[in-house]
Every structure is written in structure tokens, then in C-alpha cells.
Amino acid sequence: MILISKHIVPKGFIGITLFPFIFLKNSRFKEHKVLINHEKIHLKQQLELLVFFFYVFYILEWFIKLLKYKSSYIAYKNISFEREAYEHEKNLNYIKNRTFWAFLNYL
Numbered sequence: 001m002i003l004i005s006k007h008i009v010p011k012g013f014i015g016i017t018l019f020p021f022i023f024l025k026n027s028r029f030k031e032h033k034v035l036i037n038h039e040k041i042h043l044k045q046q047l048e049l050l051v052f053f054f055y056v057f058y059i060l061e062w063f064i065k066l067l068k069y070k071s072s073y074i075a076y077k078n079i080s081f082e083r084e085a086y087e088h089e090k091n092l093n094y095i096k097n098r099t100f101w102a103f104l105n106y107l
Helices: 027-030 033-048 052-069 070-078 080-088 102-106
Strands: 003-005 015-018 023-024
Touching: 003 027, 003 033, 015 033, 023 027, 027 033, 033 052, 033 080, 052 070, 052 080, 070 080, 080 102
Parallel strands: 003 023
Antiparallel strands: 015 023
């Protein structure tokens, strides 16, 4: 389900996925197929890790990358979940063909 909330989406971003919802900063982004696909990839990742473990792994990986890169944004861009989503966001059929725990290929 896609919801609109400029207060939930962090500054500098236009969307965020918090299972089972995709939050967008503005309703005009509902038609942005690449963005929605990116967020749907995150929904799949979250399901695979039973939601809770996704967030634990995401935060832990971000913190490790932050120590490595000394930049919050670069750390974010290098999280395995984000790398997978960004690499495949333009492939609107990716989720149909995606293998289980595919994010592990991006560690």
C-alpha cells in the first residue's frame, strides 16, 4: 500500500518502505515507476528477513559502512539492500525473477 507523508520520509529522500507500506513525500511520485519498483524490492527484502531482521541488518550494515566511509550518504548507498534496489530499480520485471536473498550478492 502506498501512502503519502512528508513527515515520515526522511529529509533528502522521496520515499521510504516500512513494511507493509511505501511512504512517498508527495502524491506525484505515485506514478514514478522506477521509484515504486525500488521500494517494492525493499518490501521483498523485508519479507525475506521477517521484517525485524531486515531492520537489524540494515542498521548494523549502515553503521559498519559509516565507520568505513566516514559519510552517512556513502554508507547508505553501499548498504547491500540499497545496492540491489538501485541496480535493478529500472527493471520492472526484476521482482518476478529475483532469487531468494539476492541482496547477499551485494555484501
